Amino acid sequence: FSDRGIAARIRNKTRRLRRPNSPVAGYTLGYGLRLLGRLLYRGIGPGGPARWSRFVWTLCRPPRLWPLVITDWVRGLSMRDYVCRHFDVEPELAREAARRAIADLRTRFGGAFARGALTAHLGATDEGPRLVLTLRGALERRFFRRGRRRLERLLRLPGAHLTLCIEHLAEGQTDSLHRLIASLGRYGERVTLRMSQELRARLPIDLTGIHVLIEPARAVA
Numbered sequence: 001f002s003d004r005g006i007a008a009r010i011r012n013k014t015r016r017l018r019r020p021n022s023p024v025a026g027y028t029l030g031y032g033l034r035l036l037g038r039l040l041y042r043g044i045g046p047g048g049p050a051r052w053s054r055f056v057w058t059l060c061r062p063p064r065l066w067p068l069v070i071t072d073w074v075r076g077l078s079m080r081d082y083v084c085r086h087f088d089v090e091p092e093l094a095r096e097a098a099r100r101a102i103a104d105l106r107t108r109f110g111g112a113f114a115r116g117a118l119t120a121h122l123g124a125t126d127e128g129p130r131l132v133l134t135l136r137g138a139l140e141r142r143f144f145r146r147g148r149r150r151l152e153r154l155l156r157l158p159g160a161h162l163t164l165c166i167e168h169l170a171e172g173q174t175d176s177l178h179r180l181i182a183s184l185g186r187y188g189e190r191v192t193l194r195m196s197q198e199l200r201a202r203l204p205i206d207l208t209g210i211h212v213l214i215e216p217a218r219a220v221a
Contacts, residue, residue, distance in 0.1 A: 001083055002093075003047060006076035007054040010069055014061045017068070036070055043077040046153055048100050081156070094157045098122050098129040101154045105133075108146060112139055128159025138170035144180045155187045162187075165194040169202070178205050185210050 044055050058069050102120045105113075112118035117137030123130040131154060154160050162184065169177060184191045185207075192211040195203075200214055 001080035003051045003054050006073065007058050010058045010072045014065045014068060039070060039074055043073065094160045095129045097154050097157055098131050098160060101131060101150050104150055105147060109143055125161050130161040130163055132163045134165040134167060136167045141176060144176035148180050148183050152183060155190060161190045163192040163194060166199060169199060174203065181205055
């Protein structure tokens with residue numbers, strides 16, 4: 001169920017089936033366009049340039065075969081998601097996803113990385129990769145929405161872990177952080193929060209079920 005495997009199967013099928021029965025027979029044009037939109041937004045887009053290139057490669061066929069290509073990508077990515085959620089997967093698959101997550105965050109929030117408000121690096125655990133994300137300054141509001149989606153996609157993979165280090169929280173961002181942590185909380189012990197005692201006291205957030213590391217207050221000379 002790698003991107004390469006899905007693309008290879010589609011190419012082999014379209015090479016041999018010159019005039020297949022349309023897999024979207026009976027669908028309205030509007031439904032077909034919505035299906036394509038969901039595939040591009042939820043399936044192809046998150047895979048990065050490599051998946052985009054393989055998707056375009058499978059479309060290098062006569063237009064009459066495009067409905068088959070699109071529906072087979074939907075089926076392939078759906079089965080990949082099922083396997084990742086219910087069966088053991090190779091650690092490299094999760095590491096690849098973690099590397100893509102870091103690259104995507106750097107692309108979307110390059111300004112925050114440039115000014116040091118956000119840092120990210122890839123670590124490891126016995127079970128798989130660990131994405132370490134550190135918040136050091138004021139962040140755009142969209143980070144807490146779009147960044148959350150990217151982090152949740154990563155955490156759906158068995159073995160993937162996230163450490164969220166909160167070193168500074170700007171005024172007015174408490175509610176956004178609350179929603180982010182509430183969403184990540186469903187992944188339980190695979191999410192670790194690190195923050196100071198002072199910052200924890202400022203956050204009236206239920207952290208039940210999340211691994212929390214509270215750093216002791218620094219001594220004042």
